[in-house]
Amino acid sequence: MKVHFLGTAAFEGIPSLFCQCSTCQQARERGGPNVRSRTSVIIDNVLKVDFPPDTLYHSHRYGIDMNQVQDLLITHSHSDHLYAEDMVIRADGYAQSGNSPMHVYGHDIPLRLCFQALNGYTHKYQFHRVLPFEPMKTQTATIVPLLADHDKQETCLLYYIEKDGKSILYGNDSGWFPEQTWAWLKDRKLDLAILECTTGHSPHRNNHMNVDGVLEAKAWMDANGVLKAGAPVIVTHFSHNARLLHEDLVEIFEPNGMQVAYDGLMVTL
Secondary structure (H helix, E strand, O other), X not given: OEEEEEEOEOOOOEOOOOOOOHHHHHHHHHOHHHOEOEOEEEEOXXXXXXXXXXXXXXXXXXXXXXXXXXXXXXXXXOOOOEOHHHHHHXXXXXXXXXXXXXXXXXXXXXXXXXXXXXXOOOOOEEEEEOOOOOOEEOOOOEEEEEEOOOOOOOOOEEEEEEEOOEEEEEEOOOOOXXXXXXXXXXXXXXXXXXXXXXXXXXXXXXXOOOHHHHHHHHHHHHHOXXXXXXXXXXXXXXXXXXXXOHHHHHHHHHXXXXXXXXXXXXXXX
């Protein structure tokens, strides 16, 4: 299984469009892994998590044929994770493509946004409403939506993904996991855990995870035997407001046995 990190930034991107903070200025100067687009991953080119406004850029940069994507999992409705307006581009009159539908999975609000944006151009998609902790067989995997603590106004989801004998936790935008999610994870064995660290050294871990929260989450997984031997824990979804460059993040997380994602990172399980 190949997990490709297409983007690794929070809503603003890094460097952010209008920002002159020191982090953004240094990111412009240094380039490389310090330049981050909005977060998404694609698995084996057939299962994608989230549909950010940088999806077109990702397809150009990495040579991705989006018509190969059979399953699209949406975590929540925020625009850096779901830019539904671009889904119209797959419709007849905008694109010449096959008729196989892309299957889209999400909770109520993301699906409603998709319907509103498509405005009737839905025949190239098939939509599936998911519910927390209820397994669902997709075209390419078995998924279990898990609860996040991210936005009190909607049900935000993490995803447990089981494919080709491998198990992945996709964990953003998460905040500190709700107790139901920790309890569900306690009996699992993961080949990969993907966690967010949006807020850096902020003392808060609700809405988004901070550094201490990520370190404690990794310690909990180790203590409860949730990670298989050698299973990587990869941190992603970074904000320029955390004031941490890629090198700073590596200095924090690598000594604790975690990998820092960057745009284009490819992991083979």
